[in-house]
Amino acid sequence: MLFNSIEFAIFFPLVIVLYFLLPRKLGTLHLLVASCIFYMAFIPAYILILLVTILIDYTAGIFLERITGPGRRLLLIVSIVSTCLVLFVFKYFYFVVDNVIGVSGFFGLQLSQPTISILLPIGLSFHTFQSLSYVIEVYRGHQRAEANFLNYATYVMFFPQLVAGPIERPQNLLHQFREKHDFDYDRVTSGLKRMAWGFFKKLVIADRLALYVNDVYGDPQNHNGLQLTIATVFFAYQIYCDFSGYSDIAIGSARVLGFTLMENFNKPYHALSISDFWRRWHISLSTWFRDYVYLPMGGNRVAPHRHYGNLLLTFGLSGLWHGASWTYVVWGLLNGFYLVCASITRPWRKRVFGAIGLPETSLVRRAIMLATTFALTCAGWVVFRAQSLADAAYIFTHFTRDWDFSSIGTEQFLLRQMPVAVGGIVLLEAAQLLQGRVSVSEVLARVPLVPRWALYSAFVLGVLMFGVYRKTQFIYFQF
Amino acid sequence: MSNPRPPLTPLLASCRILSFFVLVGLLALALDAGIDAGLRRIRTSEFGVWNHIVNGAINADVLITGSSRALTHYDARILQERLGRTAYNIGLNGSQTDMQVARLRTYLEHNRKPELLIHNLDLFSFQTTHGGVYDPGQYLPYIGEPALYEALSRINGNTWKSRHLPLYGYAVEDLRFTWIQGVRRWFGWNPAEDHFQGFKPRHLPWTGEFERFKAQNPQGARFEVEPEGVREMEALLELCRERRISVLLVYSPEYRDMQAMTRNRAEIFARFGQLGERFAAPLWDFSDSPLSPQQDKFYNSQHLNAEGAALFSVALAERLARDQTLASRPAGDRRADRH
Numbered sequence: 001m002l003f004n005s006i007e008f009a010i011f012f013p014l015v016i017v018l019y020f021l022l023p024r025k026l027g028t029l030h031l032l033v034a035s036c037i038f039y040m041a042f043i044p045a046y047i048l049i050l051l052v053t054i055l056i057d058y059t060a061g062i063f064l065e066r067i068t069g070p071g072r073r074l075l076l077i078v079s080i081v082s083t084c085l086v087l088f089v090f091k092y093f094y095f096v097v098d099n100v101i102g103v104s105g106f107f108g109l110q111l112s113q114p115t116i117s118i119l120l121p122i123g124l125s126f127h128t129f130q131s132l133s134y135v136i137e138v139y140r141g142h143q144r145a146e147a148n149f150l151n152y153a154t155y156v157m158f159f160p161q162l163v164a165g166p167i168e169r170p171q172n173l174l175h176q177f178r179e180k181h182d183f184d185y186d187r188v189t190s191g192l193k194r195m196a197w198g199f200f201k202k203l204v205i206a207d208r209l210a211l212y213v214n215d216v217y218g219d220p221q222n223h224n225g226l227q228l229t230i231a232t233v234f235f236a237y238q239i240y241c242d243f244s245g246y247s248d249i250a251i252g253s254a255r256v257l258g259f260t261l262m263e264n265f266n267k268p269y270h271a272l273s274i275s276d277f278w279r280r281w282h283i284s285l286s287t288w289f290r291d292y293v294y295l296p297m298g299g300n301r302v303a304p305h306r307h308y309g310n311l312l313l314t315f316g317l318s319g320l321w322h323g324a325s326w327t328y329v330v331w332g333l334l335n336g337f338y339l340v341c342a343s344i345t346r347p348w349r350k351r352v353f354g355a356i357g358l359p360e361t362s363l364v365r366r367a368i369m370l371a372t373t374f375a376l377t378c379a380g381w382v383v384f385r386a387q388s389l390a391d392a393a394y395i396f397t398h399f400t401r402d403w404d405f406s407s408i409g410t411e412q413f414l415l416r417q418m419p420v421a422v423g424g425i426v427l428l429e430a431a432q433l434l435q436g437r438v439s440v441s442e443v444l445a446r447v448p449l450v451p452r453w454a455l456y457s458a459f460v461l462g463v464l465m466f467g468v469y470r471k472t473q474f475i476y477f478q479f
Numbered sequence: 480m481s482n483p484r485p486p487l488t489p490l491l492a493s494c495r496i497l498s499f500f501v502l503v504g505l506l507a508l509a510l511d512a513g514i515d516a517g518l519r520r521i522r523t524s525e526f527g528v529w530n531h532i533v534n535g536a537i538n539a540d541v542l543i544t545g546s547s548r549a550l551t552h553y554d555a556r557i558l559q560e561r562l563g564r565t566a567y568n569i570g571l572n573g574s575q576t577d578m579q580v581a582r583l584r585t586y587l588e589h590n591r592k593p594e595l596l597i598h599n600l601d602l603f604s605f606q607t608t609h610g611g612v613y614d615p616g617q618y619l620p621y622i623g624e625p626a627l628y629e630a631l632s633r634i635n636g637n638t639w640k641s642r643h644l645p646l647y648g649y650a651v652e653d654l655r656f657t658w659i660q661g662v663r664r665w666f667g668w669n670p671a672e673d674h675f676q677g678f679k680p681r682h683l684p685w686t687g688e689f690e691r692f693k694a695q696n697p698q699g700a701r702f703e704v705e706p707e708g709v710r711e712m713e714a715l716l717e718l719c720r721e722r723r724i725s726v727l728l729v730y731s732p733e734y735r736d737m738q739a740m741t742r743n744r745a746e747i748f749a750r751f752g753q754l755g756e757r758f759a760a761p762l763w764d765f766s767d768s769p770l771s772p773q774q775d776k777f778y779n780s781q782h783l784n785a786e787g788a789a790l791f792s793v794a795l796a797e798r799l800a801r802d803q804t805l806a807s808r809p810a811g812d813r814r815a816d817r818h
Contacts, residue, residue: 006640020489185492192496211654222691416656453499460503461510461646465658469651 001041003249004203004469011038012253015159019257020183028177031154031257038159039123046121049086050157056082057131058152061138061145076139080132087128090120095324123163125321127156129288134170136292143170151177158259160250164243166264166284173261181258190441191255196460197431198248203467205424206242208417209234211468215410217385220395224402227410228395232378235385237425240268243282267432269377272369274338277377285321289314300343308343312336322384327392331384338376420466504645511645517661518620524670525572525617526660528677532569532582533621535589539567543677544583544715545599547572552599552731552783554792555676561796568677570599573613575606576711577630583715584626592722597795598715600730600751600762601781602741605708608634615641616657619648680785683778689737692780699740704750716758726760727799732768732791737780768794 001007015034022030040047060079067075101111134155137143146152155174161167216223216231223231247264254261264283271277278286290299294314300307312333319332358365379396386392409415434440444452487495518526519533531537541564543553549570558566571582583596612618612634621627622642632638641648649658660670673679692700719726728751738744748764755762768791770776776787783791 183489183492185487185495188492188496412654414655417654420656453502456499457503457506461506464507464646464650467650468654 001038003246003253004199004467007041016188016256019181024180027181028150028154031159031177032150032157035154035157035159035162039157039162042122042163043119046119049090049121049124050127051153053083053086053128053131054153054156057135057156058146058149060135061152062147064135064138065145072139076135079135083128083131083135087124090124092320092324126165126167127162129167129285129321131156133167133288133292134174137170143174146170146174148178158254160254160257160259161261164246164250165282166247166250166262167288168262168284173259176259179258184258187258188256191252191257193441194252194255195249196252196456196463198245198250198252199467200424200459200463201241201245201248201428203245203469204420204463205428206238206240206245207468207470208413208421208424208466209238209241211417211470212410212413212421213238213385215412217387217391217395220386220391220398223410224404224407225399226403226405226408229399230408232382232385232395232399234421235381236269236374236378237428239381239384240265241424241428267435269374270370270432271373271377272366273373274335274342274376277373278335278339285318289318293317304343308340311339311343315339326389327383327386330389330392331380334380334383338380424466507645511649513665514646514649514658514661515620517664518657520664521660522669523672524674526620526670527672528569528674529617529621532586533589533624537567537569537586538565538591540564540594541566541597542583542586542593542595543568543570543597543599544579545570546574546579546601546603548601548731548781549599550677550679551681552788552791553597553795554678554680554788556678557789557792558796558799559676561793562799564594566676570677570679572679575608576604576708576715577607577633578612580711580715580718581626581630583718585621585624587718587722588624588626592724595725595727596719597727597729600728602702602733602744602747604712605704605747605750606702607705607707607711611635611652614653614655616649616653616655619653619657620661622648678788680788681778681782682785684784685774685777686779689734689780693736693740696740699742701742702747704743704746709750709754712754713758716754716760719760720758726758728755728760728762729795730762730764730766732765732770732776732783732787734774734777734780735771738766738771763795763798765791765794 001011011034015030019027019030036047039050057079060075063075064072064079104111134143134146134152138145146155151174154177155168155170156162158168158173213231213235216227217235220228244265251261251263262284266280266283268277268280271280294310297310297313298306299310302310313336315332315336316329317332319328319330319335322328322332353359353365358368382395383389383392386395408418413421431440444455447455519530521527521530539555541555541558541562543549543555543558543566547570550568550572551570553568553570555566555568558564569582569586571579574582579598612631615631615635618627618631619641622631622638628638628642631641635652637652641652646658660668716726718724730748730751741747751762751764754760765771770783770787770790773787776783776790778784
């Protein structure tokens, strides 16, 4: 079920109440049952796929701890391959088939599409990677194998982060299922506030911007350069608010229950370089690729040409993780290319900034770096969001053409929505600028109860009235 | 540093959290009622027309119904002046026949029945609403009206939520911030008047939509004749027959080049003719009107602009007068019976 649904509004309070009322020993079972119900609200039968991957990796973890010698490595490989096979079949089968048909057609062979129909189980990429990190950490000796099947199953299926992350590490999450979580007013309200902020990002900002982006990116040839530009910037905020909003709701709902999930975003559009951006964006995925792909290949501790190859391969795979489409692969490779260029040009850039008298602490220099990073990121988002590489090429070549300020709105996005959309982005950026400088929760805690509750009520009603409630999934559900 | 609050017991803490959500619920109820009441106090524009309907303030002798083509083609002021009868236009923008019938039923619930109902026909008259109504926010203050609620419920299974859950309709179904109008009304605001006895003139130049349509549909278009759509048209005519309301079916002018692009035009018009015959409703087809080839009288292939609408309304009024469609009675003769 979606977080932004009436079903979740009924489901979640019931889960919380039962969790804190039930005896401690039934808590994990309760969470597992709740997570099953949550997942089965999408396509019930696909829970079997989840159970298969759970069984594979649970069993692998136990044997990895018992076995020594070369058999251990083989078992790890078998576990990884079988888990990835599930992902491959459901996610990449048609992509591979389409490309094989395309290539063979080029050589004169006419192959036909298979008639079977395969639907991608929701959240497959996320829980697959979470399972993989478990077996790898057990293999490396960084994590004890979980003997309690219930704990392990709940670790994989924990509903707040089941379908769109954060992709947790066993060292962080697994032990929490063995701990006692009492009802704590401050922690529960903190979790609810985090969820409210996530709903604001998702409903008020992301889903409203989606109306504009869908119209323009759905038919770029019938929109002018100004609309293409606005849609691209809007998409940058749409995907950020959609995904980070989901993460906020996931982290907040876990916190209500007493669990701590890892942070997944850290003001990514305040990054001063692409590498800084990737330390702030989808942190759980970028660190996963860093720890399990990039560093094992040698990272940057190898010859430059191998380092650059490692970057391109890691980001290419990251792009492929996002979806079975060349647009995602190109997006990933583009980001890898940015990092390669950044590495190559670092000394030169340092000299240039030095020559024009802009030290690292200079506000102007930081503004230039921030704007450049944002522009490069947006260029990547064009490829990511476009329906095809041809559409992406069209958009790139038409950004500056036919700007028409009298024709900004689109079919779904009436101009009256613009103040809400822009206002939401401004509020978001203002909150992010305050974050780290001022503790908003501490400031609010000092406000007397009546005005404080008036503020909270106004915020909740504001999200309700300014939110968009089209049946839109979170973007990252499709990955 | 704030003084630490003594820790709350789980029960007290739960009650505190619950009471916050109860407060939000009560505020939502109050806001919902306030928005509804505010919208029902609007006297101008689209909500003005709805409020005139539900307040029984129209009671016209000649009533125009239909879609946006009715809304923008028939100047009720011209008809009233030329015919010496009160006239009003309840054409509904972006609507299919099902919602037009619902609007008519609501009108008849609160107003005296008209002597003559002029129903504008469209190429899509035999289609029903799919994928949600256009501008759902306009119906929210009146969702308790039986005819509207029934029609909306057939289209959208979640209509009961709009009726019974506070703010659901304004928050979830409506994307136009209709609720802000309701709030603003409490501060004395009324929208600028753009409906004149229900008629909404469109002072727009030719938009070029038709050229884009032609480019994307070089083979033309086919307008489905849905069985349910035929039933809705029959329902409208049957309603008028039951209430003894004279009906005139009018196909108002359409840009000529579009006529050639409608692949099943003959089928649709044959249906119009059959219905007209069955229900003894005259059918006036203005497809060959002198206005049809004049692009400067339209703003798109389906809609006359204000100038075109004025000319059409005069032509219609003159024909009505010549045809003596309205039995000669003193103007202002308001019979007591509504139905």
